[in-house]
Amino acid sequence: xxxxxxxxxxxxxxxxxxxxxxxxxxxxxxxxxxxxxxxxxxxxxxxxxxxxxxxxxxxxxxxxxxxxxxxxxxxxxxxxxxxxxxxxxxxxxxxxxxxxxxxxxxxxxxxxxxxxxxxxxxxxxxxxxxxxxxxxxxxxx
Amino acid sequence: xxxxxxxxxxxxxxxxxxxxxxxxxxxxxxxxxxxxxxxxxxxxxxxxxxxxxxxxxxxxxxxxxxxxxxxx
Numbered sequence: 001x002x003x004x005x006x007x008x009x010x011x012x013x014x015x016x017x018x019x020x021x022x023x024x025x026x027x028x029x030x031x032x033x034x035x036x037x038x039x040x041x042x043x044x045x046x047x048x049x050x051x052x053x054x055x056x057x058x059x060x061x062x063x064x065x066x067x068x069x070x071x072x073x074x075x076x077x078x079x080x081x082x083x084x085x086x087x088x089x090x091x092x093x094x095x096x097x098x099x100x101x102x103x104x105x106x107x108x109x110x111x112x113x114x115x116x117x118x119x120x121x122x123x124x125x126x127x128x129x130x131x132x133x134x135x136x137x138x139x140x141x
Numbered sequence: 142x143x144x145x146x147x148x149x150x151x152x153x154x155x156x157x158x159x160x161x162x163x164x165x166x167x168x169x170x171x172x173x174x175x176x177x178x179x180x181x182x183x184x185x186x187x188x189x190x191x192x193x194x195x196x197x198x199x200x201x202x203x204x205x206x207x208x209x210x211x212x213x
Contacts, residue, residue, distance in 0.1 A: 008205045021190030024197040030213055041185045062212050080167045098200035102213055
């Protein structure tokens, strides 16, 4: 995928799958986030209820520590690479941000990620589903 | 069906919900506009999901407002 060095974030289109269907949104790549982060309203639209989730994560942000519910999506898909059973934190981003979530390590740790700004390229390859073995689609950029 | 670039030009600075009908290199290029609204929350209230249908929800403008830097 081509990187735009002039953007203040690295936006990636991410498909989120849940019991009610699937949604595609732009999320910001965040290698500093333990979990992918999805707003409450999107997780509810996908058919989850974060309020009743028994799992919680303490999120250390740049300015504070907050507690957010964790849910496990049916799957997440980035650049055609679908990985099942991704745990995400339900937490809203500020309204000034038009990206609708963060693509954090709970997804990224399943793949090799290369950021090559000099070549304006982002590569996601050799994806490995930690529970079910190698993914079929590899080497997608 | 419309090109998604054209939909974003027509509804500049609005939130769009699009049923995508064509992708090129994993990029949505064509689709049917289902809903549009200036307010994100109002748009999401109108979005109806169903199995087997993928809805692309996007903002027709800069993802980060001009003059802002980001630290999540």
